[in-house]
Amino acid sequence: MQVTMTVNGKEVTRDVEPRLLLVHFIRDELGLTGTHWGCDTSNCGACVLWMDGEPVKSCTVLTPMAAGREIRTVEDLEQDGVLDPIQQGFVSQHGLQCGFCTPGMMMTCRHLLDHNPDPSEHEIRVAISGQICRCTGYENIVRSVRWAAEHTTSEEVSA
């Protein structure tokens, strides 16, 4: 079947099998491999992207369900060569090690900061509680989000 959606601001149309998972559509059809796949059961959150402005686990969305919607992936965080504060926060505070959960984490945390610009440690932990990181013990992810909350302008993050 034919499916049309907007991905990172660009309209895309593809013929797909109705059963194709959105995470596979994004990765295999569009080549946007920053969104990862980590489990079969919507537990790990490596596949989190935005659908109509809300973080979703794209391993649990069929591609036709995204028809007509706006998708945003990790590849869209950097704008005009300038990293988003959340990206710079993860670098600054060592919020990643292997990097596999990182795109999903950043998409969730960007959403958190858009709706709660000054989150407490507890609020950050709740926001990422549906996602798993095996490397960082979460401490530096929390610090990365706080860093991003405290550095909101592009001048501060242009490094």
Place this chain on the structure above:
Amino acid sequence: MTVTQEPETNPIGFGRMQRKEDARFVRGQGNYIDDIVLPGMLHGAILRSPYAHARIKSIDTTAAEAHPKVKAVITGALLETLGLAWIPSLSADVVAVLATDKVRFQGQEVAFVVAEDRYSARDALELIDVDYEPLPAVVDAKRSLDPDAPIIRDDIEGKTNNHIFDWDAGNKEETDAAFAKADVVVTEEMLYPRVHPAPMETCGQISDMNKVTGKLTIWCTTQAPHAHRTIYALVAGLPEHQIRVVSPDIGGGFGNKVGIYPGYVLTVVGSIVTGKPVKWVEDRSENLMSTSFARDYHMHGEIAATSEGKILALRTKTLADHGAFNNTAQPTKYPAGFFHIFTGSYDLEAAYCEVTGVYTNKAPGGVAYACSFRVTEASYLVERLVDCLADELKMDPAELRLKNFIQPEQFPYTCKTGWEYDSGDYPRAMRLAMDIAGYEQLRAEQVEKRARGELMGIGISFFTETVGAGPRKHMDILGLGMADGAEVRVHPTGKAVVRLSVQTQGQGHETTFAQIVAQELGIPPLDIDVVHGDTDNTPFGLGTYGSRSTPVSGAAVAIATRRVRDKARLIAATMLEVSPDDLEWEKGKWFVKGDPSTAKTIQEIALAAHGSMELPEGVEGHLDGSCVYDPPNLTYPFGAYICVVDIDPETLQVKVRRFIAVDDCGPRINPMIVEGQVHGGLADGVGMALMEVIAFDEDGNCLGGSFMDYLLPTSMECPSWELGETVTPSPHHPLGVKGVGESATVGSPAAIVNAVLDAIGVRHADMPLTSAQVWRATEGRPFRTDLAIE
């Protein structure tokens, strides 16, 4: 809350520094196995056994082969014709690539489909008809040696039981004598349950056999690319120079990605059969059910002491469940890994360790999950036993440990099972952890809370690791000595490249190893390219596991870089027309002693080395150095951990309120990265102590086959970690560094379990201490956590 200090951006050498690799990761531009797409690439999928033990009567692949998108269906019968149905394990056994006679665990590989896309490959699995004759399964290691137990490994000629090995260390007679004279003996049965490393990225491989050139290129999630290449050469008879193993970005390893799995071999066969590149990436259930598990040690532990609390001796008789094939990855000489360092951090009169390994109808493996070759099990055993003794003697567990530590002046210290601990100052680390925790105040708070009926516990664990395997004369894997190579080359313009045999899975090697070269040569880390994970472009070595990268490869890089520096000295002497003996080194430059104005920078020397200047006699052009490092000993990082838990008296849910971790891994190359390594290991501890177990039912059905059942810690279960450090350099490592990758995973579970048991006043209960398990423990109903039976 405030954030941590900003990393110093560009130290020329050791210090906090942002990671070089992060630029690609935060942009979603990492290059993991499943991100790699080759022209014409096909996709593989594995049919797995639904039974834990069954005879295969027949396999009908006709329908699958007729699927329009299927290119090949491979069974054990085909592999037998290639001599590849079985491959050697890493522990003197064999492993079935595809089952031929029987399946021996649920999830075992039975057939492999290669198709045009991953969905079609999965579809075709449904079309394969396997006729199984189910057999009784042995799930409980404690019953595997019963006379009436079904024989799992009847493929081994003459095998009449499920026994793998008996092994011991230490002195039995001296230990028995020490126990005989002891005032107090405490005995406990402990299970370290089967758990799984579960990296966020599962395992996978792409194999591309070029029939024209004969070159096989493999992209694999491997922590040990060189070892894989050599094993393929030895097993499949492929010429080693015609095999290239590339390890791309790896989404976490933790020991899960050391060995060669059947799926990897099947992509090679698939590529040979189809003439196309073949990709296979396992799904999460395949990862949890079939790849290297960890632990599964049934430990009977005994500790002997005087009534004053002087520990005299330790003894253990342990049953090791290795699953259906003995495929643990460890040095050949040590079938139980380094478990015999269960003497821990204490000065003992005697110790004796006996381990029996057995087969069960469960997935093979055993050494994985950041365990330092089973130091995890050893550390848990001794740290639990010491707490049991403290309970028996009514002594404070901190006081008991301080009373029995090996003292700083006793190093190097040879323990009663033969390990030579290189250096340590245990009392200092213990007291620092107690200071950070506010130990006395915590105990006072606990007394108050107990009076109010609240459940608060304080747990201590003091671990000694043994890492950096290892000296060639003692340690090999499949006959390959555990030495690692490194090559450093300074380009004409003064930039450099360092080539490594080890392979990062997130530990930040691209930064850390550049910092080692920077420290020794004065070239900024950003000017140093770190090349790794490609056997065509790096020197031989056994890879990254057992916290060995910095202790072994780090030493190789330091020595190779010092050789570059020595060569630069000869060239600088010619440039300055003086004797090399007249020169003095300061980071980044050689100058005439006492006259820094004469300095020739390493960049100037590099250009001269590549130029037309006449070089001194015996000195070749260019500026490079290499080293193959054979460690003279292992390194012994250690640490003092204190955990504070609160338990809800209604639900018995455990909440880790605080966790204090003082680690001593010698000097820290990049403290930011070291702290990150510790954080991750502490979270592992929370998972193992409170949540994680791969359990089975009596038919051998795996009950931990997805993240719905195998529970990993999230941000909600982990506290904000409180870290401290002491620095005791290793006397035999050129940089004094000891390695830290697995320290926290080794040390933390006992601290958490000790805290929970302290809170509920129970001497022992097995992990994971879920609400249900805490309830059983408080009711006096000990219960196995690894079996859904009893």
